[in-house]
Amino acid sequence: MTMLLVTLAIGGGITLVAMVIALVARAGSGVVEPGHDRPDDLPVTIGYAAAPTPTPTGVPVGATPMSTRGFFAIEDASGRRVEEPLPDSPLGHGEFPMGLWVAPDHTTFVVGKQYTGRPGPDDGVVWRRSPSGVWSVALRLPGRVIGHVTGRSDTEVLVGAMAGIATFDGQTWTEHSLPYTQMWKVWSEGSELVAQAFDRSIAYVVALGLTSMGMTSMTSPRTEPRTDRYAFTRDGVTYRIFDRSTPIGTR
Numbered sequence: 001m002t003m004l005l006v007t008l009a010i011g012g013g014i015t016l017v018a019m020v021i022a023l024v025a026r027a028g029s030g031v032v033e034p035g036h037d038r039p040d041d042l043p044v045t046i047g048y049a050a051a052p053t054p055t056p057t058g059v060p061v062g063a064t065p066m067s068t069r070g071f072f073a074i075e076d077a078s079g080r081r082v083e084e085p086l087p088d089s090p091l092g093h094g095e096f097p098m099g100l101w102v103a104p105d106h107t108t109f110v111v112g113k114q115y116t117g118r119p120g121p122d123d124g125v126v127w128r129r130s131p132s133g134v135w136s137v138a139l140r141l142p143g144r145v146i147g148h149v150t151g152r153s154d155t156e157v158l159v160g161a162m163a164g165i166a167t168f169d170g171q172t173w174t175e176h177s178l179p180y181t182q183m184w185k186v187w188s189e190g191s192e193l194v195a196q197a198f199d200r201s202i203a204y205v206v207a208l209g210l211t212s213m214g215m216t217s218m219t220s221p222r223t224e225p226r227t228d229r230y231a232f233t234r235d236g237v238t239y240r241i242f243d244r245s246t247p248i249g250t251r
Contacts (some may be wrong), residue, residue: 002240068244072239099149099229110241157182187225
């Protein structure tokens with residue numbers, strides 16, 4: 001007798017067990033193996049058994065839950081480097097920096113996202129660091145990640161986010177919706193500040209000033225300058241942003 005045990009996993013947490021029993025007989029003689037009294041056309045027997053239900057973890061199988069924190073670094077001309085953590089997210093799930101820009105007075109604007117810890121888009125955020133090193137959260141956009149930042153001074157700042165842009169006039173942040181639902185890129189080009197859809201389908205020149213803050217005029221799509229969004233050099237000092245991830249449970 002030859003026995004073949006086949007185990008197949010199917011949906012719904014059920015395991016299919018098929019036991020195939022074949023009687024081996026002498027060719028053409030109709031004689032079965034000793035000790036067996038059934039013919040060699042024994043049907044296949046299939047049985048079903050419930051498999052153990054895995055314990056939900058909220059993390060895909062094989063993945064390790066991670067905690068991500070955002071950091072900032074300053075490197076002077078001598079190579080000396082100082083690192084600082086970005087302000088803790090009030091949501092308690094970490095943060096991820098995505099771009100920075102440094103004003104002429106060395107006020108720094110860092111943009112990125114704060115993880116919400118739930119499915120769906122994370123919250124966009126602008127962190128501000130004063131020239132003396134004091135951090136603050138300048139702007140939060142729930143459900144709208146902020147990925148790009150540029151400007152002219154610490155009172156003329158432009159950020160690109162999901163579904164639009166936001167401008168800062170030194171006192172107030174103002175949101176501006178634009179006709180593209182994904183990420184808007186922003187950069188400076190000569191005397192102009194450009195906002196362009198991520199897929200280059202549409203672009204605007206954005207005016208910053210006391211009388212024209214946030215006003216836009218359509219322009220033809222442009223080629224984005226090749227720059228490092230994660231580093232900015234001003235007066236020989238280089239500012240950088242980065243993240244560090246650690247397994248949940250350690251810090």
